[in-house]
Amino acid sequence: MDELMLDGNAVAGMLGQVFTAEMTTATMTCGKCGMVGAVGAMHVFRGAGIVMRCPHCDNVVAKIVEAGSRIWMNFGGMQALEITL
Amino acid sequence: MEGTTVLGRLTWQPAEVTGLVAETHRTKTIAFDVPGWAGHHAGQHVDVRLTAEDGYQAERSYSIASPPDGTRVELTVVRIADGEVSPYLTDDLQPGDQIELRGPIGGYFVWEPSLGGPLLLVAGGSGVAPLMAMIRLRAAAGSDVSSRLLLSSRGWDDIIYREELERLNGNGLTVVHTLTMSQPPGWTGYARRVDAEMLAEVSPGPAERPLVYICGPTPFVEAAAQALVDLGHEPQAIKTERFGPTGS
Numbered sequence: 001m002d003e004l005m006l007d008g009n010a011v012a013g014m015l016g017q018v019f020t021a022e023m024t025t026a027t028m029t030c031g032k033c034g035m036v037g038a039v040g041a042m043h044v045f046r047g048a049g050i051v052m053r054c055p056h057c058d059n060v061v062a063k064i065v066e067a068g069s070r071i072w073m074n075f076g077g078m079q080a081l082e083i084t085l
Numbered sequence: 086m087e088g089t090t091v092l093g094r095l096t097w098q099p100a101e102v103t104g105l106v107a108e109t110h111r112t113k114t115i116a117f118d119v120p121g122w123a124g125h126h127a128g129q130h131v132d133v134r135l136t137a138e139d140g141y142q143a144e145r146s147y148s149i150a151s152p153p154d155g156t157r158v159e160l161t162v163v164r165i166a167d168g169e170v171s172p173y174l175t176d177d178l179q180p181g182d183q184i185e186l187r188g189p190i191g192g193y194f195v196w197e198p199s200l201g202g203p204l205l206l207v208a209g210g211s212g213v214a215p216l217m218a219m220i221r222l223r224a225a226a227g228s229d230v231s232s233r234l235l236l237s238s239r240g241w242d243d244i245i246y247r248e249e250l251e252r253l254n255g256n257g258l259t260v261v262h263t264l265t266m267s268q269p270p271g272w273t274g275y276a277r278r279v280d281a282e283m284l285a286e287v288s289p290g291p292a293e294r295p296l297v298y299i300c301g302p303t304p305f306v307e308a309a310a311q312a313l314v315d316l317g318h319e320p321q322a323i324k325t326e327r328f329g330p331t332g333s
Contacts, residue, residue, distance in 0.1 A: 006328070016190060017187070025192040040326075
Protein backbone atom coordinates (compact mmCIF):
# COMPACT_ATOMS: atom_id res chain seq x y z
CA MET A 1 0.00 0.00 0.00
CA ASP A 2 1.17 3.49 -0.83
CA GLU A 3 0.92 5.87 2.11
CA LEU A 4 0.57 8.78 -0.27
CA MET A 5 -2.52 7.30 -1.85
CA LEU A 6 -5.69 9.39 -1.66
CA ASP A 7 -9.17 8.72 -2.92
CA GLY A 8 -11.59 10.25 -5.36
CA ASN A 9 -12.86 12.68 -2.75
CA ALA A 10 -9.59 14.56 -3.18
CA VAL A 11 -10.15 15.35 -6.85
CA ALA A 12 -13.91 15.94 -6.78
CA GLY A 13 -13.47 19.69 -6.36
CA MET A 14 -11.37 19.91 -9.47
CA LEU A 15 -13.80 17.69 -11.39
CA GLY A 16 -16.63 19.86 -10.10
CA GLN A 17 -15.15 22.81 -11.92
CA VAL A 18 -15.65 20.92 -15.19
CA PHE A 19 -18.80 18.89 -14.66
CA THR A 20 -22.00 20.44 -13.37
CA ALA A 21 -22.86 17.54 -11.08
CA GLU A 22 -21.68 16.18 -7.75
CA MET A 23 -18.78 13.97 -8.81
CA THR A 24 -17.95 11.71 -5.84
CA THR A 25 -21.16 9.77 -6.47
CA ALA A 26 -20.64 9.56 -10.24
CA THR A 27 -19.70 6.00 -11.13
CA MET A 28 -16.80 4.76 -13.19
CA THR A 29 -16.74 1.38 -14.92
CA CYS A 30 -13.20 0.04 -15.07
CA GLY A 31 -12.06 -0.70 -18.59
CA LYS A 32 -10.06 -3.70 -17.44
CA CYS A 33 -12.00 -5.62 -14.80
CA GLY A 34 -15.44 -4.09 -15.32
CA MET A 35 -15.92 -3.08 -11.69
CA VAL A 36 -18.39 -0.27 -11.20
CA GLY A 37 -17.49 2.09 -8.38
CA ALA A 38 -18.07 5.61 -7.12
CA VAL A 39 -15.52 8.22 -8.13
CA GLY A 40 -15.11 8.92 -4.41
CA ALA A 41 -13.90 5.35 -3.88
CA MET A 42 -11.28 5.37 -6.64
CA HIS A 43 -7.65 5.31 -5.56
CA VAL A 44 -5.90 8.58 -6.36
CA PHE A 45 -2.22 9.35 -6.66
CA ARG A 46 -1.01 12.92 -6.97
CA GLY A 47 2.21 13.95 -8.59
CA ALA A 48 2.73 16.38 -11.43
CA GLY A 49 -0.73 15.21 -12.41
CA ILE A 50 -3.46 13.01 -11.00
CA VAL A 51 -3.71 9.26 -11.61
CA MET A 52 -6.94 7.48 -10.70
CA ARG A 53 -6.78 3.71 -10.30
CA CYS A 54 -9.45 1.03 -9.97
CA PRO A 55 -9.57 -0.06 -6.29
CA HIS A 56 -10.26 -3.63 -7.41
CA CYS A 57 -7.64 -4.31 -10.10
CA ASP A 58 -5.34 -1.26 -9.91
CA ASN A 59 -5.91 -0.42 -13.58
CA VAL A 60 -5.30 3.25 -14.39
CA VAL A 61 -8.81 4.51 -15.18
CA ALA A 62 -7.98 8.20 -15.59
CA LYS A 63 -5.11 10.63 -15.87
CA ILE A 64 -5.66 14.31 -15.32
CA VAL A 65 -3.30 17.25 -15.53
CA GLU A 66 -4.16 20.81 -14.56
CA ALA A 67 -1.94 23.59 -15.87
CA GLY A 68 -3.02 27.14 -15.20
CA SER A 69 -6.35 27.73 -16.92
CA ARG A 70 -6.23 24.47 -18.88
CA ILE A 71 -7.06 20.92 -17.91
CA TRP A 72 -6.14 17.73 -19.76
CA MET A 73 -8.13 14.56 -19.10
CA ASN A 74 -7.45 11.03 -20.31
CA PHE A 75 -10.28 8.64 -19.45
CA GLY A 76 -8.83 5.86 -21.60
CA GLY A 77 -8.84 3.29 -18.80
CA MET A 78 -12.54 3.33 -18.12
CA GLN A 79 -15.48 1.95 -20.04
CA ALA A 80 -17.94 4.52 -18.82
CA LEU A 81 -18.45 7.48 -16.55
CA GLU A 82 -22.04 7.74 -15.36
CA ILE A 83 -23.14 11.06 -13.91
CA THR A 84 -26.49 11.81 -12.24
CA LEU A 85 -27.70 15.20 -13.44
CA MET B 86 -26.55 10.45 -2.32
CA GLU B 87 -29.66 11.90 -3.95
CA GLY B 88 -30.35 15.57 -3.47
CA THR B 89 -26.77 16.67 -3.16
CA THR B 90 -26.43 17.77 -6.75
CA VAL B 91 -24.56 21.02 -6.99
CA LEU B 92 -26.26 23.35 -9.40
CA GLY B 93 -23.67 24.54 -11.82
CA ARG B 94 -19.94 24.21 -11.66
CA LEU B 95 -17.98 24.72 -8.51
CA THR B 96 -16.14 28.00 -8.33
CA TRP B 97 -13.75 29.65 -5.88
CA GLN B 98 -15.54 31.83 -3.35
CA PRO B 99 -14.08 34.36 -0.91
CA ALA B 100 -14.29 33.31 2.73
CA GLU B 101 -13.64 35.59 5.70
CA VAL B 102 -12.16 34.33 8.94
CA THR B 103 -14.56 34.99 11.81
CA GLY B 104 -12.93 33.03 14.61
CA LEU B 105 -10.11 30.70 15.61
CA VAL B 106 -10.10 28.08 18.36
CA ALA B 107 -7.08 26.02 19.46
CA GLU B 108 -8.23 22.39 19.71
CA THR B 109 -4.87 20.86 20.65
CA HIS B 110 -1.29 22.15 20.68
CA ARG B 111 -1.05 21.61 16.93
CA THR B 112 -4.67 21.75 15.76
CA LYS B 113 -6.89 24.76 15.22
CA THR B 114 -10.48 25.18 14.15
CA ILE B 115 -10.99 28.12 11.82
CA ALA B 116 -14.48 29.51 11.34
CA PHE B 117 -15.31 31.25 8.08
CA ASP B 118 -18.22 33.29 6.81
CA VAL B 119 -18.79 32.47 3.15
CA PRO B 120 -21.22 34.95 1.57
CA GLY B 121 -23.68 33.12 -0.66
CA TRP B 122 -22.80 29.72 0.81
CA ALA B 123 -25.49 27.35 -0.45
CA GLY B 124 -25.22 25.05 2.57
CA HIS B 125 -23.55 21.68 2.93
CA HIS B 126 -24.06 18.15 4.16
CA ALA B 127 -22.25 16.60 7.12
CA GLY B 128 -19.17 14.80 5.82
CA GLN B 129 -18.48 17.07 2.86
CA HIS B 130 -15.22 18.90 2.33
CA VAL B 131 -13.89 22.03 0.67
CA ASP B 132 -10.77 22.92 -1.21
CA VAL B 133 -8.80 25.85 0.21
CA ARG B 134 -6.71 28.07 -2.04
CA LEU B 135 -4.04 30.49 -0.88
CA THR B 136 -2.50 33.02 -3.24
CA ALA B 137 0.85 34.61 -2.48
CA GLU B 138 1.72 38.18 -3.44
CA ASP B 139 3.73 36.89 -6.41
CA GLY B 140 0.73 34.95 -7.68
CA TYR B 141 1.89 31.51 -6.51
CA GLN B 142 -1.09 29.42 -5.49
CA ALA B 143 -1.43 26.38 -3.24
CA GLU B 144 -4.53 24.25 -2.76
CA ARG B 145 -5.48 21.73 -0.08
CA SER B 146 -8.64 19.83 0.84
CA TYR B 147 -10.17 20.05 4.32
CA SER B 148 -13.27 18.42 5.72
CA ILE B 149 -16.01 20.65 7.06
CA ALA B 150 -16.28 20.10 10.81
CA SER B 151 -19.44 22.14 11.39
CA PRO B 152 -22.99 21.02 10.69
CA PRO B 153 -25.04 23.01 8.16
CA ASP B 154 -25.41 26.50 9.66
CA GLY B 155 -26.16 29.29 7.23
CA THR B 156 -23.03 30.79 5.71
CA ARG B 157 -20.76 29.53 8.50
CA VAL B 158 -18.13 26.92 7.64
CA GLU B 159 -15.60 25.54 10.16
CA LEU B 160 -12.42 23.70 9.22
CA THR B 161 -10.13 21.92 11.65
CA VAL B 162 -6.51 22.08 10.53
CA VAL B 163 -3.52 20.17 11.88
CA ARG B 164 -0.28 22.11 11.70
CA ILE B 165 2.26 20.10 9.70
CA ALA B 166 5.67 21.49 10.62
CA ASP B 167 7.11 21.47 7.09
CA GLY B 168 3.76 21.97 5.38
CA GLU B 169 3.15 24.60 2.75
CA VAL B 170 -0.40 25.54 3.72
CA SER B 171 -1.26 24.41 7.24
CA PRO B 172 1.30 26.57 9.13
CA TYR B 173 -0.15 29.64 7.43
CA LEU B 174 -3.71 28.61 8.29
CA THR B 175 -2.92 27.80 11.93
CA ASP B 176 -0.30 30.46 12.74
CA ASP B 177 -0.93 33.49 10.55
CA LEU B 178 -4.64 33.75 9.83
CA GLN B 179 -6.49 36.38 11.86
CA PRO B 180 -10.16 37.29 12.10
CA GLY B 181 -11.05 39.46 9.11
CA ASP B 182 -8.54 37.77 6.77
CA GLN B 183 -9.84 36.37 3.50
CA ILE B 184 -8.93 33.19 1.67
CA GLU B 185 -10.72 31.28 -1.10
CA LEU B 186 -12.86 28.16 -0.75
CA ARG B 187 -14.29 25.83 -3.38
CA GLY B 188 -17.17 23.59 -2.37
CA PRO B 189 -19.03 21.99 -0.80
CA ILE B 190 -17.67 18.81 -2.31
CA GLY B 191 -18.85 15.24 -1.93
CA GLY B 192 -22.03 13.22 -1.95
CA TYR B 193 -20.42 9.91 -1.12
CA PHE B 194 -18.97 10.43 2.34
CA VAL B 195 -22.05 12.15 3.81
CA TRP B 196 -24.64 11.37 6.43
CA GLU B 197 -27.90 12.95 7.44
CA PRO B 198 -30.42 11.84 10.05
CA SER B 199 -32.85 10.50 7.43
CA LEU B 200 -30.28 7.84 6.50
CA GLY B 201 -30.69 6.37 9.98
CA GLY B 202 -28.19 3.97 11.48
CA PRO B 203 -26.76 2.44 13.47
CA LEU B 204 -23.72 4.55 12.80
CA LEU B 205 -20.15 3.38 13.18
CA LEU B 206 -17.67 6.24 12.92
CA VAL B 207 -13.97 5.43 12.95
CA ALA B 208 -11.39 8.21 12.92
CA GLY B 209 -7.66 8.57 13.05
CA GLY B 210 -6.50 11.94 14.38
CA SER B 211 -7.98 14.86 12.47
CA GLY B 212 -10.02 12.38 10.46
CA VAL B 213 -12.57 13.03 13.17
CA ALA B 214 -13.47 16.38 11.55
CA PRO B 215 -16.10 15.21 9.01
CA LEU B 216 -17.42 12.69 11.54
CA MET B 217 -17.78 15.55 14.05
CA ALA B 218 -20.00 17.33 11.53
CA MET B 219 -22.20 14.21 11.54
CA ILE B 220 -22.19 13.97 15.36
CA ARG B 221 -23.01 17.66 15.70
CA LEU B 222 -25.79 17.39 13.12
CA ARG B 223 -27.17 14.34 14.91
CA ALA B 224 -27.25 16.31 18.18
CA ALA B 225 -28.66 19.47 16.60
CA ALA B 226 -31.42 17.49 14.89
CA GLY B 227 -32.32 15.71 18.13
CA SER B 228 -31.62 12.36 16.49
CA ASP B 229 -31.23 9.35 18.75
CA VAL B 230 -29.73 7.11 16.06
CA SER B 231 -27.46 4.60 17.78
CA SER B 232 -23.94 5.85 17.07
CA ARG B 233 -20.45 4.82 18.05
CA LEU B 234 -17.31 6.81 17.51
CA LEU B 235 -13.95 5.08 17.75
CA LEU B 236 -11.30 7.79 17.78
CA SER B 237 -7.60 7.02 17.61
CA SER B 238 -5.30 9.76 18.93
CA ARG B 239 -1.64 9.83 19.91
CA GLY B 240 -2.27 10.91 23.50
CA TRP B 241 -4.89 12.44 25.79
CA ASP B 242 -3.91 15.99 24.90
CA ASP B 243 -4.05 15.17 21.19
CA ILE B 244 -7.75 14.30 21.25
CA ILE B 245 -9.50 16.81 19.04
CA TYR B 246 -12.93 18.03 20.32
CA ARG B 247 -12.30 16.09 23.55
CA GLU B 248 -14.49 18.17 25.86
CA GLU B 249 -17.32 18.51 23.37
CA LEU B 250 -17.29 14.75 22.79
CA GLU B 251 -17.49 14.21 26.55
CA ARG B 252 -20.56 16.42 26.64
CA LEU B 253 -22.21 14.71 23.67
CA ASN B 254 -21.43 11.17 24.89
CA GLY B 255 -24.71 9.46 25.84
CA ASN B 256 -28.20 9.67 24.37
CA GLY B 257 -27.34 6.89 21.96
CA LEU B 258 -23.83 8.11 21.20
CA THR B 259 -20.90 6.14 22.59
CA VAL B 260 -17.44 7.67 22.26
CA VAL B 261 -14.48 5.28 22.57
CA HIS B 262 -10.89 6.51 22.56
CA THR B 263 -7.70 4.67 21.85
CA LEU B 264 -4.43 6.39 22.71
CA THR B 265 -1.65 4.95 20.61
CA MET B 266 1.53 6.61 21.87
CA SER B 267 1.04 7.85 25.42
CA GLN B 268 -1.62 7.39 28.05
CA PRO B 269 -2.38 9.41 31.18
CA PRO B 270 -1.85 7.75 34.59
CA GLY B 271 -4.63 5.33 35.39
CA TRP B 272 -5.79 5.05 31.77
CA THR B 273 -7.88 1.91 31.37
CA GLY B 274 -9.00 2.41 27.79
CA TYR B 275 -7.46 1.12 24.60
CA ALA B 276 -3.77 1.91 24.16
CA ARG B 277 -2.94 0.55 20.71
CA ARG B 278 -3.66 1.10 17.06
CA VAL B 279 -7.14 0.24 15.83
CA ASP B 280 -7.29 -3.47 14.99
CA ALA B 281 -9.86 -6.14 14.21
CA GLU B 282 -10.31 -7.16 17.84
CA MET B 283 -10.99 -3.56 18.90
CA LEU B 284 -13.42 -3.02 16.02
CA ALA B 285 -15.25 -6.24 16.90
CA GLU B 286 -15.64 -5.03 20.50
CA VAL B 287 -16.75 -1.51 19.61
CA SER B 288 -18.86 -2.09 16.49
CA PRO B 289 -22.41 -3.18 16.02
CA GLY B 290 -22.34 -6.66 14.47
CA PRO B 291 -22.69 -7.11 10.72
CA ALA B 292 -26.27 -8.33 11.28
CA GLU B 293 -27.21 -4.83 12.48
CA ARG B 294 -26.02 -3.49 9.12
CA PRO B 295 -24.32 -0.34 10.45
CA LEU B 296 -23.49 2.58 8.19
CA VAL B 297 -19.74 2.87 8.48
CA TYR B 298 -17.66 6.00 7.92
CA ILE B 299 -13.89 5.81 8.26
CA CYS B 300 -11.63 8.85 7.90
CA GLY B 301 -7.94 9.24 8.56
CA PRO B 302 -4.51 8.76 7.06
CA THR B 303 -4.45 6.20 4.25
CA PRO B 304 -2.80 3.34 6.20
CA PHE B 305 -5.30 3.82 9.03
CA VAL B 306 -8.28 3.77 6.66
CA GLU B 307 -7.03 0.74 4.75
CA ALA B 308 -6.44 -1.26 7.94
CA ALA B 309 -9.79 -0.37 9.52
CA ALA B 310 -11.81 -0.98 6.35
CA GLN B 311 -10.14 -4.33 5.71
CA ALA B 312 -10.67 -5.43 9.31
CA LEU B 313 -14.38 -4.58 9.10
CA VAL B 314 -14.75 -6.49 5.82
CA ASP B 315 -12.99 -9.45 7.45
CA LEU B 316 -15.46 -9.21 10.35
CA GLY B 317 -18.28 -9.66 7.85
CA HIS B 318 -19.42 -6.11 7.14
CA GLU B 319 -20.52 -5.39 3.59
CA PRO B 320 -17.90 -3.42 1.66
CA GLN B 321 -20.65 -1.26 0.14
CA ALA B 322 -21.73 -0.11 3.61
CA ILE B 323 -18.22 1.12 4.43
CA LYS B 324 -17.53 4.68 3.27
CA THR B 325 -13.97 5.86 3.46
CA GLU B 326 -12.14 9.14 3.14
CA ARG B 327 -8.37 9.16 3.13
CA PHE B 328 -6.08 12.06 3.64
CA GLY B 329 -2.41 12.14 2.84
CA PRO B 330 0.12 14.73 1.85
CA THR B 331 -2.56 17.11 0.56
CA GLY B 332 -3.47 17.58 4.19
CA SER B 333 -0.22 19.42 4.73
